[in-house]
């Protein structure tokens with residue numbers, strides 16, 4: 075059996091106690107990370123794998139039919155604080171064994187139901203051989219993940235089908251809420267809805283890969299999502315369903331699909347606003363798509379500009395390979411921004427991040443005149459008009475390939491450089 079250890083690093087409590095007091099900041103969150111909740115729906119084909127990052131902590135909800143280890147590594151994930159198997163079907167737990175073998179995992183949660191498949195038995199054997207992993211059953215509880223909170227909903231009683239015992243999670247960061255529930259179908263969705271357990275959310279992972287049996291009017295009326303992400307790949311089940319697509323469209327939600335966009339990242343902010351970023355499947359060798367950012371009503375209007383249709387003209391490139399050892403010559407690696415537009419840009423609150431989400435935030439008042447360039451050097455120095463210094467002690471830009479993403483103060487992607 076798995077040892078039951080409660081590690082202080084990740085706060086796990088049964089009951090609502092944590093709801094009353096904000097979870098403490100985690101000890102090792104990086105000060106240069108953007109304050110926010112980042113959910114990435116990894117493109118794993120037909121299946122689910124949702125990476126949740128907050129305050130330096132990481133949760134992975136399902137692990138796809140096979141482990142998305144390359145994608146995780148490229149995003150700088152070296153450990154997983156909480157691994158969740160929503161239900162024991164292959165397209166959700168097929169990659170769990172390899173994740174557990176490759177990365178340190180602190181807590182593993184499932185719904186307590188067993189299965190008979192070879193995939194499931196392989197996972198159980200791996201868990202039993204992993205004494206450092208603490209097992210959690212998905213009973214109602216709240217879990218602090220950095221500055222965010224994950225609420226585990228109760229599960230319907232009785233035997234039932236596996237899909238309708240999928241673990242339901244509400245992920246919160248300030249006023250931003252997301253709902254994830256594996257492959258739940260109408261039965262489980264109705265059970266939750268009847269009990270008032272479904273909150274009004276900003277982000278919804280379409281239950282059951284966007285299948286027609288993964289949505290009801292009452293559920294959608296309670297959840298009222300602004301953005302819906304379908305984790306879906308080529309399949310013979312008819313996912314996503316035309317009825318579900320119509321229902322989400324009628325609800326006015328923006329819909330993104332991993333089979334079309336590749337991995338989809340949604341950044342939620344404490345004020346309830348959010349931004350969507352797509353095309354990060356550079357990691358799996360696909361051609362990069364144009365960056366795209368969306369905003370909810372608070373910043374509607376400008377928020378749906380894609381780079382392609384918004385050539386507001388910031389050129390971004392990175393000189394990653396400094397002469398000598400990059401870690402000893404930090405200012406030899408740098409990013410260059412050039413304003414190709416005809417008006418000065420106010421960079422206040424803009425953020426430049428690498429794929430592992432090391433981020434630099436431009437200070438209030440930073441500006442870039444029309445036609446001008448500036449360089450952002452990784453190490454320390456005194457800022458002047460054309461040169462800024464990040465002040466890091468380690469290199470950021472990966473010499474063998476990385477992605478620089480420049481986001482403005484509203485969370486819109488304004489430039490991306492992939493090398």
Ligand SMILES: [Zn+2]
Pocket residue numbers: 121122163165166256257282283
């Ligand atoms: Zn599934």
